[in-house]
Amino acid sequence: MVNIIDGHNIADKLNIETKNRVDELKKKGILPGIVVILIGENPASVLYTRMKQQTAAKMGMHSVLKKFPEDVSQDEVLAAIQEYNEDPTVNAILVQLPLPKHLNQTEIIEAIDPKKDVDGFNSSNVGKLYNNEKGNYPVSCTSRGIMTLLHAYLDQLEGKNVTIIGRSILVSRPLQSLLINENATVTMVSLHTDNIDYYTKHADILVVAAGKPNLIKKEQVKPGATVIDVGINKINKHLVGDVDFDDVKEVAGFITPVPGGVGPMTIATLMQQTVDLTEWSLID
Numbered sequence: 117m118v119n120i121i122d123g124h125n126i127a128d129k130l131n132i133e134t135k136n137r138v139d140e141l142k143k144k145g146i147l148p149g150i151v152v153i154l155i156g157e158n159p160a161s162v163l164y165t166r167m168k169q170q171t172a173a174k175m176g177m178h179s180v181l182k183k184f185p186e187d188v189s190q191d192e193v194l195a196a197i198q199e200y201n202e203d204p205t206v207n208a209i210l211v212q213l214p215l216p217k218h219l220n221q222t223e224i225i226e227a228i229d230p231k232k233d234v235d236g237f238n239s240s241n242v243g244k245l246y247n248n249e250k251g252n253y254p255v256s257c258t259s260r261g262i263m264t265l266l267h268a269y270l271d272q273l274e275g276k277n278v279t280i281i282g283r284s285i286l287v288s289r290p291l292q293s294l295l296i297n298e299n300a301t302v303t304m305v306s307l308h309t310d311n312i313d314y315y316t317k318h319a320d321i322l323v324v325a326a327g328k329p330n331l332i333k334k335e336q337v338k339p340g341a342t343v344i345d346v347g348i349n350k351i352n353k354h355l356v357g358d359v360d361f362d363d364v365k366e367v368a369g370f371i372t373p374v375p376g377g378v379g380p381m382t383i384a385t386l387m388q389q390t391v392d393l394t395e396w397s398l399i400d
């Protein structure tokens with residue numbers, strides 16, 4: 117009997133904890149602040165930034181949406197980031213991805229003060245995660261959100277065979293580090309991998325972040341495995357993941373739906389990490 121991993125439920129619980137932390141900070145006269153930078157009008161990015169604004173408002177945080185037109189220059193974006201780096205009312209800065217093609221994503225991410233880099237994409241924070249450094253630093257919100265889901269449903273990750281399909285800096289690579297740091301055995305594969313089924317069938321935990329709708333079928337999954345679907349694909353106005361949910365749920369032990377699985381954890385973790393950055397700024 118399959119267990120559906122309920123991302124909304126875990127995200128709601130996390131949001132309650134985060135809201136309580138915001139309330140405690142407010143009692144001390146401290147208001148966590150987040151700036152989301154949106155460039156252009158990509159409909160998915162517009163939706164996600166709106167969801168971020170709404171959740172931050174529910175948390176009672178100070179939240180700013182800074183919009184730029186599609187043809188904004190690199191220098192204008194860098195100048196805005198510099199301004200927010202120096203603004204004491206801002207604890208967290210996020211640049212919504214993907215960016216228009218003419219912009220240099222690496223330079224923009226590197227311009228964010230690592231202590232305000234709420235996405236954890238800045239190389240200084242990526243390096244700390246890679247090196248399994250102890251201490252306080254942000255990590256990719258989706259990856260940390262997946263770890264929260266796994267911890268909520270599984271007893272332990274140590275010794276588990278994990279296969280991740282995908283190589284992105286947003287999710288797959290930071291997730292690989294988070295899992296290795298918890299003593300899981302992680303295999304990274306991609307759509308270029310020969311005999312990909314060999315790796316998927318040996319996985320106790322299969323994470324699919326390939327960006328290909330309904331890629332994974334039940335024949336490719338080990339019976340009883342935990343399947344985490346990171347894909348969000350729009351087909352005929354419907355959202356589907358990278359996993360054929362109805363097919364794979366017949367063999368999986370645990371599985372995330374799309375929508376309602378990993379997605380809600382990204383924003384709940386963003387709120388959690390905004391409060392983390394605010395608290396860390398008081399002690400560092």
Ligand SMILES: Nc1nc2c(c(=O)[nH]1)N[C@@H](CN(C=O)c1ccc(C(=O)N[C@@H](CCC(=O)O)C(=O)O)cc1)CN2
Pocket residue numbers: 163164167210211212213214235257258286348355374375376377378379380381382383
């Ligand atoms: N700077 C960043 N850019 C992007 C990130 C990121 O973490 N940082 N991740 C994604 C998009 N994303 C957040 O930005 C995001 C994606 C999906 C969801 C979500 O809740 N999805 C719902 C469905 C929503 C819908 O389309 O109706 C779900 O899966 O249930 C939240 C955030 C790329 N860019």
